[in-house]
Amino acid sequence: MSDYVRNLWYMAAWVGEVPDGGVLARTFLDEKWLIYELTTGGYAMLRDRCAHRFVQLSKGERNGNVIHCPYHGLGFNAEGTCVHSPFPDVHPQASVATMPIVARHDALWFWPGEAALADEGTIPDFAYLSDPDRAAWRGYLPIKGHYELMTDNLMDLTHAEFLHRESFGVNGSIFTGKQTVRQDDDGAIWNNWDMVDSTPPDWAKPMLNEGERVDQYLHMRWHAPSCMDLSIGMARAGSGGADFVVPPMRNPHIITPETQETCHYFYDHAPGEEEAARARQVFVMEDEPMIAAAHEGLAGEDFWDARPLILPSDAGAIRARRRMMQLLRAERA
Numbered sequence: 001m002s003d004y005v006r007n008l009w010y011m012a013a014w015v016g017e018v019p020d021g022g023v024l025a026r027t028f029l030d031e032k033w034l035i036y037e038l039t040t041g042g043y044a045m046l047r048d049r050c051a052h053r054f055v056q057l058s059k060g061e062r063n064g065n066v067i068h069c070p071y072h073g074l075g076f077n078a079e080g081t082c083v084h085s086p087f088p089d090v091h092p093q094a095s096v097a098t099m100p101i102v103a104r105h106d107a108l109w110f111w112p113g114e115a116a117l118a119d120e121g122t123i124p125d126f127a128y129l130s131d132p133d134r135a136a137w138r139g140y141l142p143i144k145g146h147y148e149l150m151t152d153n154l155m156d157l158t159h160a161e162f163l164h165r166e167s168f169g170v171n172g173s174i175f176t177g178k179q180t181v182r183q184d185d186d187g188a189i190w191n192n193w194d195m196v197d198s199t200p201p202d203w204a205k206p207m208l209n210e211g212e213r214v215d216q217y218l219h220m221r222w223h224a225p226s227c228m229d230l231s232i233g234m235a236r237a238g239s240g241g242a243d244f245v246v247p248p249m250r251n252p253h254i255i256t257p258e259t260q261e262t263c264h265y266f267y268d269h270a271p272g273e274e275e276a277a278r279a280r281q282v283f284v285m286e287d288e289p290m291i292a293a294a295h296e297g298l299a300g301e302d303f304w305d306a307r308p309l310i311l312p313s314d315a316g317a318i319r320a321r322r323r324m325m326q327l328l329r330a331e332r333a
Helices: 132-137 147-155 157-163 202-207 273-298 312-332
Strands: 010-014 024-028 031-037 043-047 061-063 066-068 082-084 101-104 107-110 138-144 178-183 189-198 214-223 227-236 249-257 262-268
Touching: 010 024, 010 031, 010 138, 010 249, 010 262, 043 101, 066 082, 132 138, 138 273, 147 157, 147 214, 147 227, 147 249, 147 262, 147 273, 147 312, 157 273, 178 312, 189 312, 214 312, 262 273
Parallel strands: none
Antiparallel strands: 010 107, 024 031, 031 043, 061 066, 101 107, 138 262, 178 189, 189 214, 214 227, 227 249, 249 262
């Protein structure tokens, strides 16, 4: 598996995951970090490891914006500087690492690369997530498997016909549809499927007249490192996409590496506990076992060294992988 690209914005958490007056501890890119909201506004992100004896600071106490290590009481501020010590002569350079972190689109984003290059304007556009009506339907899951395998899964939605037949399969119509893959000037990669005059899935047939056909679309947008935005729609055939059978949906699918073996998955779903249960079924019972199986199948071998068979439907996922390779080479240079 490849190293991580550092000069990118990664999602750390939904804003609502950070406890009031407390800290959120999470592992990103093989390192432990803690996140907390400042009393003066904004957020701080510190390496979750004391500079003295390497104990996790998140196990200690928070006093205002200072985090105290539970082992010997050293206190570190939001800049990572040791500002409190019960001992004399603490070295003036005693500190822990920090990373830039900002709130945008009801999510927290961190920059693990060169801080001077952290341009908030390059955070992928998920402005629709700022809608307060969506806040109650945020989802988070830990996933077993390398994060790029999860990207592959989401960038090739043909797997829905096999893994998700009961939840949102489209009765094979995706294989008769048109696939379009493109890359925008901002680096976004689109993998779009449009199924015109197709057979509706079984769950939609009760909402249609006997024999009525539909126009469907599945459009996925990807931004590095693994920030995806899925748009789904189904309208009555011949209506020019205006007569929707069900309201169109748009959902985030954002993946952040935890380790080389695991990743964080951030998503949301339609309102209601039934939809929450459906989402858990899709991701936990259907997707994750296959991601884990693919990871196990590689057994630590590099994806490209394994010489994968490339199908036409893989075009979007392969473009995303190649883009990440380009970014990694640029950083190494």
